[in-house]
Amino acid sequence: MPQSEVMQCMEVWGGNQPADCGVVMSGLDAWVYCKPFGASAGGGDVYYVSSCATGRIARLLVADVSGHGAAVSELAAHLRATMRRYVNYLDQSRFVGEMNRQFATHAKLGTFATAVVTTFFAPTNHLSLCNAGHPPPLLYRGATRKWSFLQQTGSSNDSGNVPLGIEDATSYDQFDVRLKVGDLVLCYTDCLPESRDRSGEFLGQEGLLDLVQSIDVSDPTQLIASLLKAIAERGDGTVEGDDVTLLLFRPNGLAPRPPFHRRLMAPFKLGKAIVQSFLPNGQPIPWPDFRLANLGGAMFGPLNKFYRRNVV
Numbered sequence: 001m002p003q004s005e006v007m008q009c010m011e012v013w014g015g016n017q018p019a020d021c022g023v024v025m026s027g028l029d030a031w032v033y034c035k036p037f038g039a040s041a042g043g044g045d046v047y048y049v050s051s052c053a054t055g056r057i058a059r060l061l062v063a064d065v066s067g068h069g070a071a072v073s074e075l076a077a078h079l080r081a082t083m084r085r086y087v088n089y090l091d092q093s094r095f096v097g098e099m100n101r102q103f104a105t106h107a108k109l110g111t112f113a114t115a116v117v118t119t120f121f122a123p124t125n126h127l128s129l130c131n132a133g134h135p136p137p138l139l140y141r142g143a144t145r146k147w148s149f150l151q152q153t154g155s156s157n158d159s160g161n162v163p164l165g166i167e168d169a170t171s172y173d174q175f176d177v178r179l180k181v182g183d184l185v186l187c188y189t190d191c192l193p194e195s196r197d198r199s200g201e202f203l204g205q206e207g208l209l210d211l212v213q214s215i216d217v218s219d220p221t222q223l224i225a226s227l228l229k230a231i232a233e234r235g236d237g238t239v240e241g242d243d244v245t246l247l248l249f250r251p252n253g254l255a256p257r258p259p260f261h262r263r264l265m266a267p268f269k270l271g272k273a274i275v276q277s278f279l280p281n282g283q284p285i286p287w288p289d290f291r292l293a294n295l296g297g298a299m300f301g302p303l304n305k306f307y308r309r310n311v312v
Contacts, residue, residue, distance in 0.1 A: 026055035027122030103165025112165035142182025
């Protein structure tokens with residue numbers, strides 16, 4: 001993997017352009033690979049990573065948007081602005097709802113998207129996940145050395161909620177898991193399970209699960225490349241039939257609680273962002289949500305524990 005990018009406070013990184021790099025955040029490491037179909041400058045797959053003002057909240061998403069070209073690039077730009085608006089939100093529900101409304105406004109153009117949206121809260125190692133009709137992520141547990149599908153217990157539908165943009169009033173379910181150092185989460189687009197072997201047979205979800213189980217995870221920086229190589233060797237030597245995007249991340253156990261000076265500066269950074277929002281072409285104001293764990297936990301670490309959700 002090329003050199004990693006270090007995320008800054010309230011930064012949103014990503015888009016729908018080619019990428020092959022690492023991203024370092026407080027409490028989380030991530031690796032992104034994106035190759036648009038036909039060597040295009042921008043594909044139908046969209047990926048974003050963001051970090052909040054205090055570095056405790058990381059948000060990561062992968063979306064597969066119907067269509068290609070300028071229309072997707074425009075939607076990606078709107079999505080970046082929306083992600084920045086909610087960059088300091090601990091609860092991702094309003095962000096997902098706003099994403100859905102944005103895609104619904106483009107429904108007359110036939111544009112919709114499947115997506116996986118995740119929010120990682122470093123102080124408690126909680127990962128909130130919303131799946132909008134997307135292939136289920138894969139979860140590797142370091143304790144058992146086994147991969148499994150990351151989906152809500154008892155769900156009869158691997159893809160979870162309906163895709164974004166189908167109905168603007170849809171309420172999207174989400175669930176939480178607690179990650180540990182040594183665990184990995186892999187999000188991907190449908191090019192992987194829809195890849196074919198030499199006889200024309202689809203790999204499928206179960207085939208992908210079996211295949212990733214054979215991959216060495218001792219060096220996560222090489223996992224994506226190793227998996228794509230294994231898929232290519234199973235087929236005709238390439239994975240080129242569609243846009244290809246993978247997002248791999250893991251908790252790193254580093255700096256789960258930002259140093260005092262960083263917490264002290266967070267309100268000033270927010271104030272600066274508010275002032276900049278009034279400038280020409282200014283971005284939306286990145287207000288935080290008013291949860292005790294979010295606001296109080298930014299200054300007093302024990303209050304982070306008040307963030308409690310049902311963990312599966």
